[in-house]
Amino acid sequence: MKLRFLSIFAAVALVAACESAPEDTGAKAGGGQAPATAAKPSIVPGSEQDFIANVGDRVFFDFDKYNLRSDAKASLDKQVAWLKKYPNYALTIEGHCDERGTREYNLALGERRANSVKEYMVANGLPASRVKTISYGKERPVALGSNEAAWSQNRRGVTVLGK
Amino acid sequence: MLKRLRLAVALLAVAVIGAAVPAAAEVRIDITRGHMRPLPIAIPEFFGGELKDQQMGRDIARVVAADLERSGLFKPVDPRAFIQTVSSLQVGPRFADWRQINAEALVSGTVQTAADGRMRVEFHLWDVLTEEQMTGLGYTASPAGWRRVAHLIADAIYKRITGEDGYFDTQVVYVSESGPKNDRKKRLAIMDQDGENHKFLTDGAELVLTPRFSPTAREITYMSYYKGTPRVYILQIDTARRELLGDFPGMTFAPRFSPDGNKVIMSLAMDGNTEIYEMNLMTRQKRRLTNNPYIDTSPSYSPDGQRVVFNSDRGGAQQLYTMDADGSNVQRISYGDGRYATPVWSPRGDLIAFTKMKGGEFFIGVMRPDGSEERLLTQGFLVEGPTWAPNGRVLAFWKETPSDERGRGMSTKLYTIDLTGYNERQAVTPLDGSDPAWSPLIP
Secondary structure (H helix, E strand, O other), X not given: OHHHHHHHHHHHHHHHHHHOOOOOHHXXXXXXXXXXXXXXXXXXXXXXXXXXXXXXXXXXXXXXXXXXXXXXHHHHHHHHHHHHHOOOOEEEEEEEOOOOOOHHHHHHHHHHHHHHHHHHHHHOOOOHHHEEEEEEEOOOOOOXXXXXXXXXXXXXXXXXXXX | OOOHHHOOOEEEEEOOOOOOOOOOOOOOOOOOOOOOOOEEEEOOOOEEOOHHHHHHHHHHHHHHHHHHHHOOOEEXXXXXXXXXXXXXXXXXXXXXXXXXXXXXXXXXXXXEEOOOOOEEEEEEEEEOOOOEEEEEEEEEEOHHHHHHXXXXXXXXXHHHHHOOOOOOOOEEEEEEEEOOHHHOEEEEEEEEOOOOOOEEOOOOOOOEEEEEEOOOOOEEEEEEOHHHOOEEEEEEOOOOOEEEOOOOOOEEEEEEEOOOOOEEEEEEEEOOEEEEEEEEOOOOOEEEOOOOOOOEEEEEEOOOOOEXXXXXXXXXXXXXXXXXXXXXXXXXXXXXXXXXXXXXXXXXXXXXXXEEEEOOEEEXXXXXXXXXXXXXXXXXXXXXXXXXXXXXXXXXEEEEOOOOOOOOOOOEEEEEXXXXXXXXXXXXXXXXXXXXXXXXXXX
């Protein structure tokens, strides 16, 4: 019984991994998180894909830190400019952490990171009422490895567009 | 469904055959010393006249032996070595037969079903060397409650021989985990301390974290992302009734009950800042206990309810602090290298267990409430979240293994370890598991 469960979940994990593998790149447009090199003609300006591919929806943090690095501020400047141009989107800022901390502390740290992003956006002219925050601590990694390359991708603040 | 509270487990007779006289050479385990030789104990199947009772007697003896073996303090003797038969044992132990196979303690027992369908279970614990009875007890229960009876017997044997309360008639609630690393399905699950009677309490539709028992073990406080909003809830185990705890203006998390069950202490995160609050469950009054721009979280009461240990980065990095239950008289207690987290006060009051991070590794350790006598018990890529068995002698925690860039290799498993740092064992769960919380002894 237990073995059967394990093999099913192992299979799921492998399928998921294959889908995000970089083979067959031409067939998949709008993959999401990779920094786009150029706007594809299929992306509608002002769409969520436009925001993710051409502006970038996330900023990264140093280990156990929540202050915005200069690259994060530059990225948020672009985000704020785009969001001012398309004022109909409400925003949720997700705060995330890497796996090298404890669960409860990371919930608090993720809250700080999300709030850092929000404060920067509000200081640069977005109305506070438009920006919500949520912390996921270390519960929602995007990079799966247990190494610094993955952890640096997981220590992030993500701007999620809503209506 | 097993309604534990309604199980009629009545303790009928203490010292069935006379009071035990403690002898100088009595069988005894001093569990404070650690890594001692496990005591050889013979636990033959309990005698039953009817076929049904025989089967029950076999099952009870097996569960008792497994409980005692898992503690690391006892070594059940292989039943194939037994010389005296189960039926002749009812007349009285032939101690020479048990000495010959090197048993130092012996358990004899009987199972009998009464006319009303309830079963009567009795056992005697014998000191094989002094040939004296150490204890004898009887229990009446519905047959469905046989596992509890077995755990109660194991607790009685453990207590008689070690002098400490047992912890076998207990449950563990934890977060069951499954699925790929970037899409883990997390569900609350509950099971007996030995992994039996496993049951899921939530369906995995939303992220749930950090379940903790109330002192009656019939409620759990935990955190859920129900409807996308992270909040602390209380779940009634028997009715599955779930209640949102308070209308706080932000994320609430890291909840724990007070020892009297009248309060829940937790963290509230608002505008980036995390403070500790208590909520009185009777009056529904909220009280803020910390007030500063730093992270204050993972609060845990001392067993007398007078003090709280918690985790804060107010000193520049994560350290452990204690304060009075009203938030006054704050003292930093951890001063070692590294970061400290998830402090939990022992039910005995003498120690605080914690997670420590240092040099890229995680540790589970204990220290005195004043921060002295720090001892690290185990370490790994990630070990986290200790929880105390009710006798304060054993800890459960979880261990996570690293994964490659595709998430392969990751597993999260529950473990137990002695306070002495020995006898580390994996607890078997149907899927992966994290965030264990050990119940008090079931009332």
